Amino acid sequence: MCWQQNLIPLFPDFNQSVVISDGVYEGKDIEGIRYDSPQDESGWYLITDDYNDDIKSLKMVHFYHVAFSRPDILKYLALPFGRRFLMENGNVKIYKDE
Numbered sequence: 001m002c003w004q005q006n007l008i009p010l011f012p013d014f015n016q017s018v019v020i021s022d023g024v025y026e027g028k029d030i031e032g033i034r035y036d037s038p039q040d041e042s043g044w045y046l047i048t049d050d051y052n053d054d055i056k057s058l059k060m061v062h063f064y065h066v067a068f069s070r071p072d073i074l075k076y077l078a079l080p081f082g083r084r085f086l087m088e089n090g091n092v093k094i095y096k097d098e
């Protein structure tokens with residue numbers, strides 16, 4: 001996916017953390033945003049429509065939990081910092097985060 005976007009992939013480490021909202025493990029559509037972050041974090045925030053805008057409802061999990069429960073999004077999770085993807089109804093768009 002990164003090569004299609006002319007980007008150098010930055011693969012997360014299985015032990016790095018990912019921030020997720022409710023609905024990620026359940027297979028719902030996702031908006032993923034990758035922020036520059038400390039080395040123990042992947043920088044990924046994965047949000048679904050179940051997110052209620054309360055930051056306290058977000059969960060920090062290990063990347064490997066996301067990898068095994070959502071193999072459909074793995075090819076997007078090597079996008080570098082400052083990128084986002086939006087998955088809606090089977091379509092995915094990739095953006096530079098402004």
